[in-house]
Amino acid sequence: MHLSILLWGITGVLGSSISLREGVLVWWRLLLVSISLGLQILLLKRSFKVTKTQFYKMTAVGVLLMVHWLFFYGAIKYSNVSITLSCFSTTSLFTALIEPVFGYKKLRVSEILFSLLGIVGIVFIFYDGSDYILGIALALMAAFVGSFFNIFNKEIVLELPPDIVSFYEMLTGFVGLTILLPIYLHFFPDSVLLPSTNDWALLAILAFVCTHVALTLSLAALKYLSAFTLNLAVNLEPIYGIALAFILLGENELLGINFYIGSCIVLLSVVAHAWYVSKYEALA
Template sequence: MLAKHKDNMKKTALPALFALHIAVFLFGAAGVLGKSLAVSSLMLVFGRTLFAALCLIPVLAYQRQLHVRDVSRSVVLCGFLLAVHWLTFFASLNFAPVAFGLMGFASFPLFVALLEPWFFKEPRRAQDAWAALFVVLGMVVMVSGTSWGNGALLALGLGIISGFSFALLAMVNRWQGSHIPPFKLAFLQNAVAAFLLLPFVLLAGDLAGNSTQIWSGLILLGVVFTALSHGLFMFSLRHLSTSFASIMTSLEPVYGMLLAFLFLRETPGVLELTGAFIIMAATAYASYQHQAH
């Protein structure tokens, strides 16, 4: 009976793991696409959240899951955290190379490893903490060959805020995912984030003067790289722990580096490749331990 239960758990976890990897790949691709769009960080985040929410309306209407009463305090909190996460991350790219923002964001698994056992009253898992530490080590190696300018510390600080806010968001999503369908949760959070950002976008005047190419890029960013990716990520949190998902999310800069090489012709150096290898080894170790557990 116990063996049968374990087999069922593995069958449930495999689709979630597959969905998580697709989501992380799309997260990495979003950074490459966002970097190619000549708009402000505020407009970039507003556009992706707005179009992510809009594209999910017909899906939820067809499934009869579109209800205003589902906008709870926790959903509003998640929309706020989502906006803070993206704003701080994309803002960090304005002060230093992408690597510094990613290095700060790499603190995300450490925050989860420290907070999740307290948040969910679960025992601490040493292997998750070790994997998170090696992820941070990998990111340090990736940026160690980059020169530190005046804006590097600011970019690093913004990246850490981005990682902390995403850690809080992931844990609240894990709790909410038990009673709200994934794509419905994605719609609610993106809609709240877009609503919160709208007054600032109007004050900044960012809605005017954008080309058709910019709007097309924002629509693509919102539909595929936001709505789909976050729906898949929230689905994975229904079957996987937040700490494990956070370690897998650390593959985002690796995927981003690969895509930047393919589409932006940004060739990685030896240290970047070494750091990427350390991150991949840490995530592979975490995957093996999770399957064994």
């Protein structure tokens, strides 16, 4: 499981290193992963058949995934990997607050407190990264949209094999972004559509290793993990990503003390929330 989380953590560094704008980057990622998953399903001689209702659900989630990635990579382009991942780690807190709205569970006072603690951390990051206001806003939007993706995806993966679900979500996200691409290019006419040789190599790693392989590993690990281990492992992704950004991109030289204080507060709130949820569910 930790290997898959580490691979996901690399996606931020890769996104920063790829020269393509976020819209084009996400378009290529969705296309390559769709092809990869489609070939896997064909080689395993699996059926692509789904009901209309299931297809409509996956289409909606696929669009959410596409928007989520646009915000995520946009945040990296307009700030940096460390700031993006620190703010993005609030996804689980957003999920805890949004799930009760759709009747999946009751809102707990503890989750409000954890969310408030996370907000305190974001304030510290904001003061240290005031030059990256747009990036911080996009990262928080990525976390917010990502929480909806997690919530709605829960129902679908109970009905269909995970690789089938992922294939349709990637494919419909790709189709949705293809429809929107002319509008995107109108507002960002300087966007380069074809990747450079270096970008092709990084895109291949991003799509096939950090998305397809990471997804396969995480699904295999689900059979053997407790709820707490799973929640904690997923919430370690920002830590892995920030550490890699420090090592590979030297971002530690660009950040001040408030960033470190804020990041520690946010990550503390996320890990504490995962621990509390696992303990609460064990006693329930």
